[in-house]
Amino acid sequence: MRELSDVDVVGVVGAGTMGNGIAQVAATAGYDVVMRDVEAEYVERGLDSVEDSLDRLAAKDALDEEPDAIRDRIAGTTDLDDLADADLVIEAVIEDLDVKRDVFADLDRVTDDGAVLATNTSTLSITTIASATDRASDVVGLHFMNPVPIMDGVEVVVGERTDPEVVDFAHAFAEDLGKETWEADDKPGFVTNRILMPWINEGIRAYDEGVADKADIDRGMKLGTNVPMGPLELADHIGLDVALDASETLHDELGDRYKPAYLLKRKVEAGDLGKKTGRGFYEYE
Numbered sequence: 001m002r003e004l005s006d007v008d009v010v011g012v013v014g015a016g017t018m019g020n021g022i023a024q025v026a027a028t029a030g031y032d033v034v035m036r037d038v039e040a041e042y043v044e045r046g047l048d049s050v051e052d053s054l055d056r057l058a059a060k061d062a063l064d065e066e067p068d069a070i071r072d073r074i075a076g077t078t079d080l081d082d083l084a085d086a087d088l089v090i091e092a093v094i095e096d097l098d099v100k101r102d103v104f105a106d107l108d109r110v111t112d113d114g115a116v117l118a119t120n121t122s123t124l125s126i127t128t129i130a131s132a133t134d135r136a137s138d139v140v141g142l143h144f145m146n147p148v149p150i151m152d153g154v155e156v157v158v159g160e161r162t163d164p165e166v167v168d169f170a171h172a173f174a175e176d177l178g179k180e181t182w183e184a185d186d187k188p189g190f191v192t193n194r195i196l197m198p199w200i201n202e203g204i205r206a207y208d209e210g211v212a213d214k215a216d217i218d219r220g221m222k223l224g225t226n227v228p229m230g231p232l233e234l235a236d237h238i239g240l241d242v243a244l245d246a247s248e249t250l251h252d253e254l255g256d257r258y259k260p261a262y263l264l265k266r267k268v269e270a271g272d273l274g275k276k277t278g279r280g281f282y283e284y285e
């Protein structure tokens with residue numbers, strides 16, 4: 001399964017924050033979706049979230065179809081075997097390596113050879129997850145951002161054994177959902193969380209150490225650096241458990257990353273101070 005045109009059914013494993021968002025955007029793009037969680041209650045909650053989100057988008061005239069028509073393309077299930085016909089499965093279960101490896105071993109068993117198996121992991125190794133299967137070349141990272149229906153970007157993460165055709169397919173699929181992509185190697189946290197998580201943790205420490213109150217830390221970062229959300233708001237938005245799992249993986253893999261980066265010091269010594277000198281990490285006219 002390497003051609004987008006061959007994809008009819010998209011499987012999603014996990015009906016939580018990310019899984020139901022991914023199911024929604026895939027159904028909105030016209031795919032039939034099977035969304036699986038472990039309990040019927042979680043599946044129902046995920047489907048309710050999709051309905052609420054579609055209604056909000058319809059109220060803003062942001063859908064080309066009636067919400068019900070999109071919603072009807074998503075089938076909820078607790079039965080893993082219902083993913084058997086999926087041409088692409090996107091896993092979005094909790095950020096726990098053992099759980100994800102179990103899910104991938106199951107997916108390897110129930111799906112056809114050649115079906116692409118993608119993980120939405122925030123920080124875990126694609127290569128380690130893929131090694132739970134006998135087809136590591138079919139496994140790729142498709143790291144959606146939260147909230148999935150709103151955010152424009154998807155990070156494509158390339159494992160040690162990922163087939164280049166699967167990488168191209170992952171970009172094409174995300175683009176077909178109306179997203180823009182970038183690519184990262186399978187290194188802890190990829191691009192986004194490697195950079196974002198220390199920022200969030202420092203915001204939390206600044207609050208804990210009384211640097212400012214919560215609202216002023218968030219206001220300071222928004223007004224001072226032009227980000228849409230400050231670190232504490234963003235941590236709540238991501239889910240504190242998800243942020244903690246991601247931070248622990250990065251800590252285990254990368255250790256203390258809070259010293260100024262060597263390259264930052266070297267650029268300052270060279271006089272490359274950013275926009276004001278015309279050159280920092282980028283060049284300016």
Ligand SMILES: NC(=O)c1ccc[n+]([C@@H]2O[C@H](COP(=O)([O-])OP(=O)(O)OC[C@H]3O[C@@H](n4cnc5c(N)ncnc54)[C@H](O)[C@@H]3O)[C@@H](O)[C@H]2O)c1
Pocket residue numbers: 013014015016017018019036037038039042091092093094095096099103120121122123143144145146237238239242
């Ligand atoms: N929340 C974010 O901002 C965000 C952003 C990008 C990536 N992610 C990643 O996406 C993944 C999911 O995160 P989330 O925020 O949606 O978590 P969540 O806790 O909202 O949802 C996880 C869901 O997975 C289900 N689940 C657990 N084991 C399962 C199994 N074996 N089979 C099927 N379902 C199972 C749970 O019941 C739950 O409904 C994680 O890997 C996370 O790191 C999260």
